[in-house]
Amino acid sequence: MLSLLAIVLLVATLLTIFYQGLSRGVGSAVFAIVWLLCGFLASWLFNPILLILVAGVLVVLNHVDLRQKFISRPVYNALAKVMPAIGDTEREAIEAGTTWFEADLFSGKPDWQNFSKLQFSTLTDEEQSFLDNEVVELCQMLDEWQIFHELRDLPEEVWDFLKHKGFFSLIIPREYGGKAFSPYAQSRIMSKIATRSLTAAVTAMVPNSLGPGELLAEYGTQEQKDRWLPGLAKGDEIPCFGLTGPEAGSDAGAIPDTGVICKGKIDGKEVLGMRLNFAKRWITLAPVATVVGLAFKLYDPDHLLGDEDELGITCALIPASTKGVEIGRRHYPGSPFMNGPINGKDVFVPLDAIIGGPEMAGKGWRMLIECLGAGRGISLPALATASGEIGYRMTGAFGRIRRQFKTAVGEFEGVQEASAEIAGIAYTLEAYRHLVTRSLEDGAPSVVTAMAKYHATEMMRDLINHGMDIAGGRGIQLGPRNFLALPYQSTPIAITVEGANILTRSLMIFGQGAMRCHPYLYEELQAIQADDKEKGLQDFDKLFFSHAGHTAGNMSRAIVQGLAGGLFSQAPGNADAFSAPWYRLINRYSAVLASTADVALGLLGGDLKRRELLSARLGDMHSQLLIACAILKYHATLPRDEANDAHATYALRRAFSKAHDSLDAFTRNFGFFGIAHVFKALFFPFGRPCMAQAPDDDMIRMLGTQIMEPSSVRDALAEPAYISRDPEDAIGRVEVTYSKLLEVEPAYMAFLKADGKGQLQGSTVLEKLQDAAEKGVIARDQVDAVNDYDAMRYDCLLTDAFDKNLKKVKVHAERPSM
Template identity: 85%
Template sequence: MLSLLAIVLLIATLMTLFYQQISRGIGSAVFVIVWLLCGFLASWLFHPLSLILLAAGVTVLNHVDLRQKFITKPVYNALAKVMPAIGDTEREAIEAGTTWFEADLFSGRPDWEKFAHIQFTSLTEEEQSFIDNEVVELCDMLDEWQIFHELRDLPEEVWDFLKHKGFFSLIIPTEYGGKAFSPYAQSRIMSKIATRSLTAAVTAMVPNSLGPGELLAEYGTQEQKDRWLPGLAKGDEIPCFGLTGPEAGSDAGAIPDTGVICKGKIDGKEVLGMRLNFAKRWITLAPVATVVGLAFKLYDPEKLLGDTEDLGITCALIPADTKGVEIGRRHYPGSPFMNGPINGKDVFVPLDAIIGGPDMAGKGWRMLIECLGAGRGVSLPALATASGEMGYRMTGAFGRIRRQFNTAVGEFEGVQEASANVAALAYTLEAYRHLVTRSLEDGAPSVVTAMAKYHATEMMRELINHGMDIAGGRGIQLGPRNFLALPYQSTPIAITVEGANILTRSLMIFGQGAMRCHPFLYDELQAIQAEDKKQGLQDFDALFFSHASHTLGNISSAIAQALASPYLSDAPGNADAFSAPWYRLINRYSAVLASTSDMALALLGGDLKRRELLSARLGDVHSQLLIACAILKYHATLPRDEANDAHAHYALRLAFSRAHDSLEAFTSNFGFFGIGRVLKRLFFPLGRPCKAQAPSDDQIRALGQMIMEPSSVRDALAEPAYISQDPEDSIGRVEATFNKLLEVEPGFLAYLKAEGKGQLEGKTVLEKLQDAARKGIINESQVEAINEYDAMRYDCLLTDAFDKDLKEVQVHAERPMI
């Protein structure tokens, strides 16, 4: 028994030393002292062999030459044989951009003081004015049914408005006539437009995300900026960017498009330039573009620029009317925004067409990676957030208006299971928008934006699917009354562009996240692959033991928090009683993520890249922790009331339950003789934490009811949206009917109850209402208002009908005689 106690004390000492990140020298001394003290409990610790082993271990760990000879060098050589080389394209992707708070979450020890100082961005007066005026005016002009099914394009006056009111210049610096709005303002603008028309939102989105405007502003020469940016800002030039093709989508390294440096003639003069051959597909705005950005592989076979023949991926900007460019045809991606192919054969352009000039030849991939943030972090999440805002409002209203079995459909528990998720996901999307756009003001965090693109669009898909389930036939039948079908039909667009979601989840989030966010991993790989092996070994020695201490510290932290949480975990100093327990839970899962990731990297090495199911699950955990941070930060910005707490609590339960599900799937499938299951027992000895359970039935019922009622959250999610008040509009009809129901509901329910019991006489609703008033069931003053509501209700539930050629809408909205 005393020997067991000694072993426990030694293990506890090691865990404490690693948990506190004590230096190697001091830690060794402390451990030796505890060993000697424990010798009084277990005499075998004083055995000569035990003491020799202790002395040998301490000496090797603390003597540089011995440590490198017996530990570091064997590990270094073994890893050098099994770790895959990092290619130039992969290295550029890893090194591009910056890291942000996601690195803290991956480290296992979030810095909550840093997080407390992160403040959500507010709109400037100019940005708010643009949203309140130009954006609202644009939304007033839009009719998505007409755009989608009649014109299959934006009306000409809308194109002119977009061009001349600055919608294409949001990211262009003010000195060139642009607006230079913040990422948050851009997101708010795009989402407000998207609540009215996805086609218009995508049209405005593209020039302000990955495209010539951003690339020029960031990398262009002064001459290029002066030449192109004023025209782009005014809308005189319409840009597109050609990256993807028939055989190269997200895999930019597979681009078959080429440019060859050679001499040619322009305006009768011989100049040094490039001969381009390319075939691009799925390029938004291509059919109407006047200037084309291109990504291609540049070669210099005659060594006209230097000694390198294969220069790599390069970005150039050329006028759309350049000889040899074929442009103007359209794809039809399910939404009628302008999208089409671009082909080029023997297109000769001067070298100064390269964005940034000849010095930027071969640096295009890094440029693209660093500029993808606007599309992944701003535009696509903005479309998802818009779907959340409108899905919340319409699903809640429709659930209260639509009745079956004399009960509002939103009160059925089966429906509430879906509607509660709609409410929580809409809340999460708005929170996530705030945090991600804030991160973009501090740099270009590629991992954060990859997370945002994947999870925001997947939440949109889930939310809209729930909305369609609740709306049923009302959501399926197309027509100008339908408030869900067009967003549903357009969801695959957001899922697919800027990197297909499967690829983003399987390869990018954890693949880049582990390399970018881990404090040691990338530097270790660089040391392993260094040409100077002696220097590489020295660098690796320091990194490897720091990495080992980091890993063991996180394992100790995860185990300690599993046994003693929340007592060993900190929360931000400004955390309140609601948020503090959730922050402590983030600490725990952060330590588990860091420990599990290091274990996977140590045992699988380069194979982890190919084990996409495993790495994707670790990426899911990482993402859900960042989502939880967004929810907590957003919750703190809203009034502390029952609605805010209920939405945040449900959303957090969803995030942590999904994080835990991913960890369980990882440990169940990791292999290695059951090590995954051992990790699960170590980190969760008492099972799944209560707060990581899926939302309870009580929470489902509460939030399912709340989405149908006025609340601070309903107002907060409506504020960024365009909510039509026109009762003839698809959105306005539901909105007006819902508002009328709130006005008359007590009397209307009393009338329905009496009608259901057969207590009322009359052939029409009005006659029965008048009879109800005579019998004192409702007040006389309520008759007209309830009758008006019932007519609105009936009209609101109708779906569009057409003539047999599907050309003319023929809806009979008058209530039948009953």
Template identity: 85%
Template sequence: MLSLLALVILVATLTTIFYMQLSLTVGSVTFAVVWLLCGLLASWLYNPILLILLAAALVVLNHPGLRRKLISKPVYQALGKMMPPIGDTEREAIEAGATWFEAELFSGKPDWDDFSKVNFTQLTEDEQSFLDNEVQELCEMLDEWKIYHEHKDLPEEVWDYLKTKGFFSLIIPKEYGGRDFSAYAQSRTMSKIATRSLTTAVTAMVPNSLGPGELLAKYGTEEQKQRWLPGLSSGEQIPCFGLTGPEAGSDAGAIPDKGVICKQTVDGEEVLGMRLNFAKRWITLAPIATVVGLAFKLYDPDHLLGDQEELGITCALLPADTEGVEIGRRHNPGGSPFMNGPINGKDVFVPLDAIIGGPEMAGKGWRMLIECLGAGRGVSLPALATASGEMGYRMTGAFSRIRRQFGTAVGHFEGVQEASAEVAGLAYTLEAYRHLVTRGLEE
């Protein structure tokens, strides 16, 4: 019995050391103890066959090559047959964009020395001047109480100021009349406006987030850029982008909106184009838009472009007054007065050059959206959230100085100070995250 026990202890010790490679980690020690107890149990039962099986299992589990060949690989193969195949939209989403330091965080072993070398973006002279002058002047024009309760809209002079001072062209290249600001400058601009008027910030945010301007600047043909970008920069054209629908929400892969490639006679000429049928809802700036971006699934049943019938999600740009396009009644999103509404289209015919990037970009809209959504979600929305957090801290601090109890401002009470410090810390963290994320987007 004792010799058998010694053998079990020896085998367990040797295999564990081999497994640990002389690194006494908690996991490895725990593993060794479990198997040692199993050996002791087998020894107590005095069953040589059980001992042999335990020793064999130890060898397989503790040898990486054997473990992968005899256990890991068969398990992966079995699970692979059970899992559904990855879809085209899922594959494109995985392949779109790139990674930055967040990849190191997910690895579990981030290189903090590498992180410390990140050079955070600084505002250029033009960007700082815009914040100090145009943005400051805009903020002084805004009265959110009147916007909400009296106008139910932005005052006409605010609309004119937004258009003429380039608030809708922050991401458009300078050669087309835009300001071509960095992601950080865009974020700072939207955040400052949001501290004064969330309605105005949302209004200015949309043309500089996911929308025709960004898609045209990144993927548009030169002809499309020349046609649309100058008007978008000057404010003569007001854009909106139709992605969200009544049934699918913002899930582009599930949108029911369709485009069918066909031919139609236009002004006596046969034109190759698309017949669109769509229903979009909750589209910001839709009630006043002059140009509409659309996401839809494109089909080619007659093989007018090639052998493929289902081309996939496609993005197109068309004038809002195109025949068949109907902009519905304005929504009232929770009482917020920013412009929002539905867009519907029935048998809307547009030529193929309405596809952003031209006919060769047919079916590539999902990848375009995925690559642009990151910027919108990483710039505009965090800017509004950060502004809310900072305003919350400012209002908390102001109230704690004004509100008095027992003849003393409540801000002097330690309990209030503790809560205020937590609010301040969270606001600071939001600001730091915002600066970090915009830097990541720029890189």
């Protein structure tokens, strides 16, 4: 018994040393003292052989030369043989951008003090004014059915409004006539437009994401900025950017398009320039662009610039009218925004066409990676958030208006399973938008924006699919009355652009996250591949043992928190009773993620990059923890009421359930004789925490009911959207009908109950309502209001019908006799 106690004390000592992050020297001394004290409980601990072994290990760990000789050098040499070299392109991708709070989550020990200081961004007076005036005026000009199915383009007056009211200049500095709006303001603008018209939103967002404007503002020479930015800000110039092509979509780094440095003539004068040959596809705004940004691989075979034959990916900016450029044709991506191919054959341009000038030749890949954040972190998530806002509003209203089997369809539990998901996702998307745009104010966090692009657009896909299930035929039949079909058709656009979601999840989130967010991994790889091996060994020795202590600390935290729950876990100082347990759960899963990632990296090494199913699951865990942080931060900004708590609880349970599901899938498929199962058992000795279970039936019923009710959350999600009140508009028709239902519902339900029992006489709704008033079922002054509502209800439920040529809508909106 005493021996068992001694072993427990030694294990507890090790856990405490690593949990507290004690230095190697202090930790060794503490362990040695406890070992000697435990020897009085278990005499076998004083065995000379054991004492020599323990002393030898402690000496080796603490003596630099011995440590390097017996541990660091063998490990260093072994890893140098098996670790793949980091290529220049991969290195640029890894080093591009910045890290943010996602690095804390990956480290296993989030810094809640810093997180608590983060405040969500707010709009300036100028940004709010632009939303309330120019954006609203634009939304009032838009008819998405007409744009989709009649014009297949934006009306000319909309194009003029976009160009000359500053919609293409949101990221351009003020000194060049731009607005220089914040990432949050850009997101709000794009999502509000998207609640009205995806076509207009995509048209507006492209010049404000990956494109010449941002590249010029960040990297352009002064001459380039003076030449192009004022015209882009005024809308006199329309930009596009040619990156992808037939042979390079998601793998944009494999572009076959070329530029060769050579001499040529411009305006009769011989100048040093580049001869470009390219074939680009899927380029938004290409059919109407006046200025084209291009990415290509630049070569210098005659060494006119230097000694290198291949300079690498380069970005240049040229007028669309340049000789040899073929532009103007259109693709048809399902939504009629301008998108098309660009081809170029023997296009000669001067070297000063390179964005940033000749010294930026070959540095285009880093430029692109750092500037992709606007598209991934602002524009595409804004589309998803808009779908959440409208999906919540319309599905909740429709579920209350539409009745089957004498019951509102939104009250059926099967429907509530879908509508609760819509409510939880919409809440999550709005929360996520706030956190991600806030991160972009602090830099260009490539991992955060990759997470945002993938998870926001996938949540959008799920939300719209659920909405279509609830709407049924009302969502399927195309026409100007349909509030779901056009977003449903357009979902693949957001899923695909800026890199297909499969690529983003499988390669980018964890692939970049492990390298960028891990406190030691990338530096260790650089030390292993250093030209000076002795210097590399010395650096590796420090990093490797710091890494080992980091891993042991995370494992200790995961084990202790698994045993003690949140007892020893810290939450932010300003956390309230609702959020504190969730923050502690993030601590626990953060330590589990960091430990699991280190085990995977240690056993698989560079092969983990090729085991995409495994790395994607670790990326999913990482992402869901950041999503949980966003939900908690957003919850704190709304009134503390039942609706807010219910939505946040559902969203958090959804996030942690997905995180744990990813861990389960990782564990089942990792291999290595079940080692992942061993660690999972240590980290979760009592099984999955109840707070990480999927939302239960009570939560589903609660949110399925609340999505149909007026609430603080319903108002918060509607505030950023454009909600029409026009009864002839697809959204406005549902909105005004829902509002009317709230006004008359008690009387209407009393009428339906009496009519269902056969107590009312009459052949029309109005006659039965009048009879109900005579019999005291409803008040006499409610007859007209309830009759008006029932007419609105019937009209709201109708789908469009056309003539045989599908040209003219012929809707029969008159109620049949009862």
